[in-house]
Amino acid sequence: MQSTQIDQRVSLAVSTVVFALRPHPRTGHDTLWLPLVRRIREPYEGAWALPGGPLESDEDLAASARNTLERTTGLTTNYLEQLYSFGEVDRSPADRVVSIVYWALVRPDEAARAVDGENVEWFVADEVPELAFDHNRIVEYALGRLRAKITYSPIAHAFLNPEFTLAELREVHEAVLRKPLDPANFRRQVLASNTVVPTGTCVTGTSHRPPALYRFDPASTTTRERP
Incomplete structure (x- = not known):
């Protein structure tokens, strides 16, 4: 053989x-x-x-x-x-x-x-x-x-500074998904997801009402992340 x-x-x-x-x-x-x-x-x-x-x-x-x-x-x-x-x-x-x-x-x-x-x-x-x-x-x-x-996990945080506004977070989602998102709906969905927490501070140096700053909650990834 x-x-x-x-x-x-x-x-x-x-x-x-x-x-x-x-x-x-x-x-x-x-x-x-x-x-x-x-x-x-x-x-x-x-x-x-x-x-x-x-x-x-x-x-x-x-x-x-x-x-x-x-x-x-x-x-x-x-x-x-x-x-x-x-x-x-x-x-x-x-x-x-x-x-x-x-x-x-x-x-x-x-x-x-x-x-x-x-x-x-x-x-x-x-x-x-x-x-x-x-x-x-x-x-x-x-x-x-x-x-x-990006639709089910807080991966957008990798494009942002540790502290960010909800408008900045929405802009990341819009850039990745290539489509505009309704600001009010996006805000409600993000806050309801419990993936971000307020820092208690706001953007400084603005002439209008300063937007609040948030950060991602690392604990949220253990419940939301999936392959």
């Missing part, structure tokens, strides 16, 4: 989808943006791709995601979560590669520290060009996941 040796070597990679809110270049309304990195070697040399790289043997997954993100884009973030794994057999033209994908949501002050250079550029997330590998599919999956999750 003749035996056949099967090459089962699989490379592991870690990539990160980074979302930040910036004004759209045409409408001026806040929308989701993400940074892409230009590949400098084959396969897909010269094409745009998500920040990432091979998983090193001495790094765990989250550390690899953070390190490659900072090394390629200069970004650090407080919100980093494992998103999904992509492992189709033919997703890489050279080797068998399985990618563990994370997503990071960054505040404006965090996004401002990102590297802007020849090989790093920010794109409107819904208008990315043709990307290397299956990264268009990964971006599409991440957008769908974010838009679903």
